Amino acid sequence: MKTVFEKTTGLTDTQTHYCPGCTHGIIHRMVGEVLEEMGILEDTVGVASVGCSVLSYEYFNCDMTQAAHGRAPAVATGIKRVLPDRFVFTYQGDGDLASIGIAEAVHAAARGENITVIFVNNAIYGMTGGQMAPTTLIGQKTATSPFGRNASLQGLPIRVSEMLSTLDGTAYIERVSTHDVPNILKAKKAIRKAFETQKQGFGFSMVEVLSSCPTNWGLDPHESLDWIKDNMVPAYPLGIYKNVHKEAEK
Amino acid sequence: MKTVFEKTTGLTDTQTHYCPGCTHGIIHRMVGEVLEEMGILEDTVGVASVGCSVLSYEYFNCDMTQAAHGRAPAVATGIKRVLPDRFVFTYQGDGDLASIGIAEAVHAAARGENITVIFVNNAIYGMTGGQMAPTTLIGQKTATSPFGRNASLQGLPIRVSEMLSTLDGTAYIERVSTHDVPNILKAKKAIRKAFETQKQGFGFSMVEVLSSCPTNWGLDPHESLDWIKDNMVPAYPLGIYKNVHKEAEK
Amino acid sequence: MEQRVVFNEETCKSCQLCVKACPTNVIYLADYLNEKGYRPAVVTDQESCISCGKCAQMCPDSVITVYRPEKIRKTV
Amino acid sequence: MEQRVVFNEETCKSCQLCVKACPTNVIYLADYLNEKGYRPAVVTDQESCISCGKCAQMCPDSVITVYRPEKIRKTV
Amino acid sequence: MEEILIAGFGGQGVMSMGQLIAYAGMKEGKYVSWLPSYGPEQRGGTANCAVVVSGEQVGSPLVSQPTTAIVLNNPSYYKFEPTVRPGGLLIVNASLISKTSERTDIKVMNLKATELANELGNPKIANMILLGAFLEITGILSDESILEALKKVLSPEKHSLLEINKRALELGRLSTKVGI
Amino acid sequence: MEEILIAGFGGQGVMSMGQLIAYAGMKEGKYVSWLPSYGPEQRGGTANCAVVVSGEQVGSPLVSQPTTAIVLNNPSYYKFEPTVRPGGLLIVNASLISKTSERTDIKVMNLKATELANELGNPKIANMILLGAFLEITGILSDESILEALKKVLSPEKHSLLEINKRALELGRLSTKVGI
Amino acid sequence: MGKVLMKGNEVIAEAAVHAGCKYFFGYPITPQSELVAYMARRLPEVGGLFLQAESEVAAINMVYGAAGTGVRVMTSSSSPGFSLKQEGISYLVGAELPALIVNVVRGGPGLGNIQPAQSDYFQVTKGGGHGDYHTPVLAPSTLQEIIELTEAAFDIADRYRTPVILLGDGMLGQMMEPVEFKNLTERQPGEKDWTTTGTRGDGKPRIITSLELNADALEKRNEKLQHKFALIKQNEVRYETYEIEDADYIVTAYGTAARIAMNAINNARADGLKIGMIRPITLWPFPEQPFIETRDKVKGYISVEMSAGQMVEDVRLAVNGKAPVTFFGRTGGVVPTQEEIYEYIMKVAGGVEV
Amino acid sequence: MGKVLMKGNEVIAEAAVHAGCKYFFGYPITPQSELVAYMARRLPEVGGLFLQAESEVAAINMVYGAAGTGVRVMTSSSSPGFSLKQEGISYLVGAELPALIVNVVRGGPGLGNIQPAQSDYFQVTKGGGHGDYHTPVLAPSTLQEIIELTEAAFDIADRYRTPVILLGDGMLGQMMEPVEFKNLTERQPGEKDWTTTGTRGDGKPRIITSLELNADALEKRNEKLQHKFALIKQNEVRYETYEIEDADYIVTAYGTAARIAMNAINNARADGLKIGMIRPITLWPFPEQPFIETRDKVKGYISVEMSAGQMVEDVRLAVNGKAPVTFFGRTGGVVPTQEEIYEYIMKVAGGVEV
Numbered sequence A, B: 001m002k003t004v005f006e007k008t009t010g011l012t013d014t015q016t017h018y019c020p021g022c023t024h025g026i027i028h029r030m031v032g033e034v035l036e037e038m039g040i041l042e043d044t045v046g047v048a049s050v051g052c053s054v055l056s057y058e059y060f061n062c063d064m065t066q067a068a069h070g071r072a073p074a075v076a077t078g079i080k081r082v083l084p085d086r087f088v089f090t091y092q093g094d095g096d097l098a099s100i101g102i103a104e105a106v107h108a109a110a111r112g113e114n115i116t117v118i119f120v121n122n123a124i125y126g127m128t129g130g131q132m133a134p135t136t137l138i139g140q141k142t143a144t145s146p147f148g149r150n151a152s153l154q155g156l157p158i159r160v161s162e163m164l165s166t167l168d169g170t171a172y173i174e175r176v177s178t179h180d181v182p183n184i185l186k187a188k189k190a191i192r193k194a195f196e197t198q199k200q201g202f203g204f205s206m207v208e209v210l211s212s213c214p215t216n217w218g219l220d221p222h223e224s225l226d227w228i229k230d231n232m233v234p235a236y237p238l239g240i241y242k243n244v245h246k247e248a249e250k
Numbered sequence C, D: 001m002e003q004r005v006v007f008n009e010e011t012c013k014s015c016q017l018c019v020k021a022c023p024t025n026v027i028y029l030a031d032y033l034n035e036k037g038y039r040p041a042v043v044t045d046q047e048s049c050i051s052c053g054k055c056a057q058m059c060p061d062s063v064i065t066v067y068r069p070e071k072i073r074k075t076v
Numbered sequence E, F: 001m002e003e004i005l006i007a008g009f010g011g012q013g014v015m016s017m018g019q020l021i022a023y024a025g026m027k028e029g030k031y032v033s034w035l036p037s038y039g040p041e042q043r044g045g046t047a048n049c050a051v052v053v054s055g056e057q058v059g060s061p062l063v064s065q066p067t068t069a070i071v072l073n074n075p076s077y078y079k080f081e082p083t084v085r086p087g088g089l090l091i092v093n094a095s096l097i098s099k100t101s102e103r104t105d106i107k108v109m110n111l112k113a114t115e116l117a118n119e120l121g122n123p124k125i126a127n128m129i130l131l132g133a134f135l136e137i138t139g140i141l142s143d144e145s146i147l148e149a150l151k152k153v154l155s156p157e158k159h160s161l162l163e164i165n166k167r168a169l170e171l172g173r174l175s176t177k178v179g180i
Numbered sequence G, H: 001m002g003k004v005l006m007k008g009n010e011v012i013a014e015a016a017v018h019a020g021c022k023y024f025f026g027y028p029i030t031p032q033s034e035l036v037a038y039m040a041r042r043l044p045e046v047g048g049l050f051l052q053a054e055s056e057v058a059a060i061n062m063v064y065g066a067a068g069t070g071v072r073v074m075t076s077s078s079s080p081g082f083s084l085k086q087e088g089i090s091y092l093v094g095a096e097l098p099a100l101i102v103n104v105v106r107g108g109p110g111l112g113n114i115q116p117a118q119s120d121y122f123q124v125t126k127g128g129g130h131g132d133y134h135t136p137v138l139a140p141s142t143l144q145e146i147i148e149l150t151e152a153a154f155d156i157a158d159r160y161r162t163p164v165i166l167l168g169d170g171m172l173g174q175m176m177e178p179v180e181f182k183n184l185t186e187r188q189p190g191e192k193d194w195t196t197t198g199t200r201g202d203g204k205p206r207i208i209t210s211l212e213l214n215a216d217a218l219e220k221r222n223e224k225l226q227h228k229f230a231l232i233k234q235n236e237v238r239y240e241t242y243e244i245e246d247a248d249y250i251v252t253a254y255g256t257a258a259r260i261a262m263n264a265i266n267n268a269r270a271d272g273l274k275i276g277m278i279r280p281i282t283l284w285p286f287p288e289q290p291f292i293e294t295r296d297k298v299k300g301y302i303s304v305e306m307s308a309g310q311m312v313e314d315v316r317l318a319v320n321g322k323a324p325v326t327f328f329g330r331t332g333g334v335v336p337t338q339e340e341i342y343e344y345i346m347k348v349a350g351g352v353e354v
């Protein structure tokens, strides 16, 4: 028998605390696989943020630092500037990156920090029990938008990939999804590309991954995937927003 | 004799503390004139930020609140949400808005706060004695980029108007300059347009004004205007980046 | 017949994403609980598994290992 | 001749932006200091001023007031 | 003073069981408190709440040695079975918990509540059956108070569920006698 | 202990005058300190610095009652003329300051330093002329120390300016005698 | 209205609404998120406004803006988020703006955990931000008291033009207990002649600022602040005493620790020991008086805290060496049981001094 | 190298470089901007890195990241900016990361002004952030001492895995004074077996975190921290005494206030009064010993501060009621003159107790 698929050594054996069907687990796996496949697990320092993924430091099989809420890109900057030859990535939710941490994200991007940001957009705050995120969709009900997000009250969702792509320091930015296998395969390619970008020293790379939160969306895991497809993908178009590799080819 | 030009009642009689030839004074005058001309001085609350313009609360002839460094858009949000029928504006430098305060700016913009931001971009920190701003040009020497700003070390300048324009909550964004009389006249029109945007309740309006800092650039006032024209304008193209009025016409 | 798809049952959380992802519908939830209190996903009809790996791609908890039978070349 | 362009000399900071902006080159710096220690901008040749207001547009310190003579219509 | 600990998976209704007791206690003029476990750890594992019903002002709402523990799943059983105060009561949902307590210093009640609930046509009200048993054995609160509390806790559109809840309570009470 | 206050517009070289004194004092083995006024208020108005030259460890580098004040513009004159310690010295750049002190308890030296500097061909070295006068009257430091300090303070490419600075110092000394 | 069963976090929110607070700016954080969620639902009902800020920093500055218009406004957070508000709190004090700031304390330092703690005592009482300032700090110990103190907080804030801190902990925030909202007349802030709402009708432009470049002038302002602090010390001290008249030993504790300690004290009394309690309700100003009145009579004080020992310093300052002061504490989110407090009391009062 | 004349801010920077610090992350703020500018020029010369952060919040978190790799790293700020670092400092303590944090204090609260002050004493000594923590605080009073203490700060930071604060003020930062960089051997941090630099060669993955969801486990960690704090208290207290042996009154002051007070004391001695001085050099741990040794002999203590009275609390705690403690302070950026301190001493020591 040939092994078609087995658990990556990029992850530890610790079982995750994520809710059943939460796609954080899929994204973890992909990152772990990329680190394993590129052979850089030993040369990587990951930065866990505050959110459901805070304990990701127990799951990724590499050195990990836990950062204050929103500050992962600053922490990553501190690490990378001291150790420019290591791979440094952050793993951040949308509350972490797009709300409290948008300044650190914008500036790491603008400085062209040679780091990789895995940005998990699940349109909600998972960890704290389902509050509105900057990425919450119009009409979406959350603990802090109980009547549905209302554009005139709470404004419109921030499309982070689009926004950061306007910054000259960014090298690779792609938005992908986890709602089915073909998209997951694409997502992994994007993550690989992002780490390759870092390897080549091109600067700031980010993969925005649309992810589910069955618990706080109040849907079962499979419905959640449909919700991503039907509601999030239209609001957050998938695709490559910045590609230094393309530009380099020119 | 007919009066062609006299000092606006939008400004108090207090003499400013700005350096000779600093264009902060011109921008103050334009804002004061717009408030006077629109007849809204009594209905306006301005928010002074931290930077050379911190004392602008003594110069604008309307109610003023002084905000912590970078937080003027949050303070303005607090005021406007309580008093939606008043005009609320912030007056912020590029250190204040684009560096420490970028999160508050992005989020006020994303929420579509119905406020007007006067964003004075002089490519440097004036108040603290000439340190690098996020808008400092490549190669520009400052106290904290003594060898000239280096893209690979300090990243590339942030073009704030371009970035914020990607946010759906923004209604009017224009970049103007103060380097000669025709541009000053255009700048004033833009400021007027921004306040009109607020009047009509369209959401977030911002005018980015390219401004000089003769003292910290080490140039005389007139050379400084040339420096804006020759160096800043190419890096920060003038023009309208977001125009809800145009869209409304469609 | 050898196992084509193996579940580390103790780590399964019953989310059923594998169940929905499987093109041949061979995965189902067992009628017992694992230590964590979840009904683990299982496959009994191993022959029907086509070793496509989709369940494993979809599983958030890296529960699944997938094998493909070697092509057996017989030289007559 | 009436004053077309009037400087509030005490508030002038000698920056000379008005001097450069003036299309008729009538503004210059006085040879005395104001209380703040600056040589204020002044115009003596008021006739040459065309009341264009450019100096005032350019002045960061709102030092300048500009007047235009009324057109005097004589009915013969 | 009753110090009650109720534990199980999230979704088994352990939190609302506790709130019902507290509510009913309040209605009957007692001092009460309710304290949930909270935070992310409850996600994977167990959720629990502590209820104190007392004749005096409640000091600590924390319950470390319950007079009664009601446990609805295996992990909760292992965690709380040893903590029950000598002389206290342990109520076990035997449908989901295989172990039986060997403690002799406490009263143990094993109830196949999920099966019973299924019989009533709604597996979700296993918690009410356990509650009925608790009320029967301790006798600290009347069914009326509990049902009044239920009316408060259920949103109006769910008042149709009152009836089945009532029946579940009764079944729970009954089961303590017939020893199901 | 000499407590010196030097004040004028930014750009008149008041800060560097103070640093030269401190440097020279240090070279001569004295305890010294130098403290600038700082912050935005100096932009529009006056800049000043305080220098202490002492035989003992300097406690406060602040100078509220100077033994010598050197003032280079009107606002500084008004601010500091009254603060000079009785028996102290006030040196005034009379080219830019019209008032004359009427105090009789201090020594006042009015010097048209800017005119003198213009005569030397560089209006910017008025400060050095005033410094020369200060050194001559107080005698606390030698010209050598000041010139050595100047070498430290001037960047190498500006060492060509040493000569004119030296002449300015001498002119300042001289002027106290001839009473220019 | 009768008694209702509510979560502490929700009680704070509802009490604020009762106190006339219509504006809330905040950011979610466990264990106070229910407060934020409650406001999101509740404030629209009373014509108020709830806004989720992008961060705690933004939230406190939104509060600053809103407070400047004269309305009653609040924010709330828990320890790490509260730390982020320090600059803003210092600004509120400097600009003399009234507001309510809630800290539902959790285990620290750093990210710590989300369990109940009292380890932010220093931060809230000594001034966690820069500059010479204090803010009144109210520490309820029951949910009913939350109602009373939330209202008092807004009144004090307006009366003295100062931010006020309501200090709870995860247990108080998460627990339910019967509470009654007595027939309150909705309170309104009095006339404020310093607000920035546009000059319309009120004359000359007004300025809200904490800047004063001139040192002498800033010192004048600071003297005014210090005078205000002295007034608050004089007028607003609150505390509760229990059986201190004949006490040999006095336990001192606040908030959650106090309610648990109370049980331990009752048990000790039942066992014949003369134990009393001083429960500070205002942590700043700290109630020195009951200590001054008892310090020459008692054999000692025992400070019980859910911290490594913070309030105990204020106890020592109040006792001023006149009697021994010992400390019992649990940290990191561990809530002490009444049994262990009882044991500690027995150890100390039984003669074994610690 | 001989004596050189430098600004205090630059001395801090150069001393840090001498101490082997090659990484600086910071944000400009008066009156410490020269430090930032100096580092921008200087660090590239030694193969180090200077990075201007987008804010103080980002700066302290960059420091957190860099500290985790094991290098010597620092940031600096002044009061409002320092307030913004509180969450980050609490994280550094929680994750046990060594770093140097400089606060060149200015007048507050709020935006205040940029003149010298000592009004952040509480913030730095009691823990301005959340949670049970302390950080060593070193307060130099001359520019020469800055050199010594900056080096000590890095050593303490590494030895105990803790952030250390160097506390100055606007005057110390802005003034020039001769200093001498003695022939220092460049210090290197020792081996660190807890860094996250990639596992390459060092085995299993390592984790840097301050999170511990389990309360009992977090309490264990906190006990470890408290143990560390106790060790620091035992080993690292620094202070200077002056003529305390025969003193009737002892003035206590630190930093700038101490150097000014020293002149006043000398004048008082010259006038025949027996005045001594205790100058705390570490503000935390506070030097209790010299107070304990003198408190039964002296007639009183006078705390002189550029604040409304903060360190005076620690003095009271150390004196513990054994002698009167009075306070003299100026605030808002006003630096006291030696004359007024002298007068105050005369008033107190002359029998008029305040």
Ligand SMILES: Cc1ncc(C[n+]2csc(CCOP(=O)(O)OP(=O)(O)O)c2C)c(N)n1
Pocket: A050, A051, A052, A053, A069, A092, A093, A094, A095, A096, A097, A120, A122, A124, A125, A126, A127, A128, A133, A213, G027, G028, G029, G030, G056, G080, G081, G084
């Ligand atoms: C300074 C601070 N503020 C708030 C929190 C509380 N908090 C923890 S996680 C979180 C939001 C997480 O949401 P997101 O980043 O979207 O990640 P998710 O949990 O959805 O994966 C918040 C607000 C905190 N820990 N620290």
Ligand SMILES: Cc1ncc(C[n+]2csc(CCOP(=O)(O)OP(=O)(O)O)c2C)c(N)n1
Pocket: B050, B051, B052, B053, B069, B092, B093, B094, B095, B096, B097, B120, B122, B124, B125, B126, B127, B128, B133, B213, H027, H028, H029, H030, H056, H080, H081, H084
């Ligand atoms: C929290 C905080 N950090 C830093 C400062 C110091 N500071 C004052 S103004 C300023 C920068 C101002 O630059 P900019 O916004 O560009 O305005 P300009 O002075 O150039 O007009 C800084 C860093 C401060 N006051 N508060």
Ligand code: SF4
Pocket: A017, A018, A019, A021, A022, A023, A024, A052, A122, A126, A127, A212, A213, A214, A215, A216
């Ligand atoms: S709360 Fe949401 S994001 Fe968090 S683990 Fe559960 S499903 Fe995933």
Ligand code: SF4
Pocket: B017, B018, B019, B021, B022, B023, B024, B052, B122, B126, B127, B212, B213, B214, B215, B216
């Ligand atoms: S420092 Fe620059 S920005 Fe500030 S007032 Fe002077 S010229 Fe203007």
Ligand code: SF4
Pocket: A021, C007, C011, C012, C013, C014, C015, C016, C017, C018, C019, C040, C041, C058, C059, C060, C061, C062, C063, C064
């Ligand atoms: S996807 Fe994984 S966790 Fe979910 S049911 Fe299948 S095997 Fe279990």
Ligand code: SF4
Pocket: B021, D007, D011, D012, D013, D014, D015, D016, D017, D018, D019, D040, D041, D058, D059, D060, D061, D062, D063, D064
């Ligand atoms: S532009 Fe204004 S300030 Fe400048 S010189 Fe002319 S009048 Fe004076």
